[in-house]
Amino acid sequence: xxxxxxxxxxxxxxxFANFDICVIGGGPAGLEAAIVARSLGAKVVxxxxxxxxxxxxxxxxxxxxxxxEHYCGVRGVNIAEILSSEVxxxxxxxxxxxxxxxxxxxxxxxxxxxxxxxxxxxxxxxxATGASENMLAFDNAxxxxxxxxxxxxxxxxxxxxxxxxxxxxxxxGNIGLIVPYQLLQAxxxxxxxxxIMDKVGGYYVHAAKIKRAxxxxxxxxxxxxxxxxxxxxxxxxxxVGGKYECLLGTEKTIDCDMILIAIGLSxxxxxxxxxxxxxxxxxxxxxxxPYHTEDMVTTKENVFVCGDLACIExxxxxxxxxxxxxxxxxxxxxxxxxxxxxxxxxxxxxxAVIRSSPFEERILYGLGKLK
Amino acid sequence: xxxxxxxxxxxxxKRGKKVKFLFEGKEIEGYEGLPIAAALHAAGVKVLSFSxxxxxxxxFFCAVGKCSSCLMEVDGRPxxxxxxxxxxxxxxxxxxxxxxxxx
Numbered sequence: 001x002x003x004x005x006x007x008x009x010x011x012x013x014x015x016f017a018n019f020d021i022c023v024i025g026g027g028p029a030g031l032e033a034a035i036v037a038r039s040l041g042a043k044v045v046x047x048x049x050x051x052x053x054x055x056x057x058x059x060x061x062x063x064x065x066x067x068x069e070h071y072c073g074v075r076g077v078n079i080a081e082i083l084s085s086e087v088x089x090x091x092x093x094x095x096x097x098x099x100x101x102x103x104x105x106x107x108x109x110x111x112x113x114x115x116x117x118x119x120x121x122x123x124x125x126x127x128a129t130g131a132s133e134n135m136l137a138f139d140n141a142x143x144x145x146x147x148x149x150x151x152x153x154x155x156x157x158x159x160x161x162x163x164x165x166x167x168x169x170x171x172x173g174n175i176g177l178i179v180p181y182q183l184l185q186a187x188x189x190x191x192x193x194x195x196i197m198d199k200v201g202g203y204y205v206h207a208a209k210i211k212r213a214x215x216x217x218x219x220x221x222x223x224x225x226x227x228x229x230x231x232x233x234x235x236x237x238x239x240v241g242g243k244y245e246c247l248l249g250t251e252k253t254i255d256c257d258m259i260l261i262a263i264g265l266s267x268x269x270x271x272x273x274x275x276x277x278x279x280x281x282x283x284x285x286x287x288x289x290p291y292h293t294e295d296m297v298t299t300k301e302n303v304f305v306c307g308d309l310a311c312i313e314x315x316x317x318x319x320x321x322x323x324x325x326x327x328x329x330x331x332x333x334x335x336x337x338x339x340x341x342x343x344x345x346x347x348x349x350x351x352a353v354i355r356s357s358p359f360e361e362r363i364l365y366g367l368g369k370l371k
Numbered sequence: 372x373x374x375x376x377x378x379x380x381x382x383x384x385k386r387g388k389k390v391k392f393l394f395e396g397k398e399i400e401g402y403e404g405l406p407i408a409a410a411l412h413a414a415g416v417k418v419l420s421f422s423x424x425x426x427x428x429x430x431f432f433c434a435v436g437k438c439s440s441c442l443m444e445v446d447g448r449p450x451x452x453x454x455x456x457x458x459x460x461x462x463x464x465x466x467x468x469x470x471x472x473x474x
Binding site: 050056061077099132133143151154159162163185186187230231 | 379409422427428429431433435
């Protein structure tokens with residue numbers, strides 16, 4: 001085994017070596033992948049770096065929409081509970097509080113859990129590592145009080161901590177619309193949502209809630225500076241012109257103690273680089289994404305991907321991609337059967353229906369570039 | 372406790388027991404098992420460390436163990452990701468300067 005010499009505490013025999021499929025990431029995509037693969041008959045292990053399963057679902061207090069199959073009307077927090085109880089009911093092995101730190105020769109991964117690094121080996125890997133929040137460059141962007149919108153969501157909805165007194169949100173995509181509404185539910189004031197484009201980025205349902213709550217969405221503006229000594233005390237914004245240049249003399253200062261950045265996510269594909277999978281740059285899918293087919297397999301035949309790692313989208317699509325990855329990973333080991341084909345085809349069909357909405361044109365265009 | 376959400380229209384927070392820990396030598400209360408960063412935030416502490424070159428104050432950014440903006444010194448150990456590290460009674464938490472040093 002290269003790269004890990006002297007680091008891995010036991011570099012002779014992997015502690016967990018007898019698994020068919022190892023799923024990395026216990027969010028909506030990873031859990032569905034594990035559940036499907038297990039229900040088809042594969043021996044599955046999930047490695048996740050959080051204390052509880054569910055990924056980012058555990059902070060989603062809003063109800064999902066779509067169809068009944070996609071948990072329409074169910075809150076994200078409850079979907080997380082449904083999926084994790086299914087994982088336990090099916091006796092799927094879970095390594096939680098465990099971080100995968102590398103993908104090594106002989107298709108072994110290194111897992112760091114409670115200060116111990118040990119190898120895990122499976123025949124097939126399904127990566128569902130998700131994404132991280134993008135940062136935005138502006139003056140004093142590193143001042144405490146400038147947070148990822150998802151970070152604030154975690155603080156208030158998972159830990160029950162009051163995140164601050166008054167927030168300015170940058171970006172009006174779905175996260176930029178959902179989080180301010182949840183701030184109101186937690187008793188926090190939202191001064192404004194700032195959007196650089198000339199229209200709101202997220203779904204109308206979410207924007208309508210914001211309108212009803214009388215939170216101003218300031219279009220064609222961007223943040224230019226965070227003000228404050230040790231922590232954020234105000235946000236300075238400016239109007240932008242046709243080329244997104246700041247227009248002199250249009251600057252305004254908004255008092256706030258939090259600036260929430262909700263400008264998008266980037267897939268967490270470091271481990272895929274390490275595994276030697278081809279990574280393509282497709283802005284429509286979120287930036288650098290692992291090349292994958294519609295069967296969710298990468299350029300390595302034993303490595304599958306699903307969820308935000310494959311393409312920044314929604315939890316509903318992540319779960320469908322997870323089902324496809326789970327079924328196809330099973331087929332890679334044991335061949336096709338009627339049930340595996342049925343699961344994969346059904347999920348592909350539902351995914352196509354969701355992506356046929358005009359909102360998802362960009363995704364289809366981006367997926368078309370993965371050739 | 373101050374700094375925590377008591378009533379929420381949707382959520383019901385299950386919390387561990389109240390424990391005491393040290394922040395910069397000062398005793399603070401927090402709920403056991405919550406990430407250290409959450410306990411500090413509730414106690415009004417936003418500055419978690421200072422940057423290497425220019426000594427600029429730093430806080431958390433992602434709160435889900437991805438960005439490394441929240442590294443602190445815990446019980447003499449530097450570079451502890453406090454947005455993930457669960458709080459235990461009696462922990463000694465300090466603001467980290469730069470890359471931190473083992474003590």
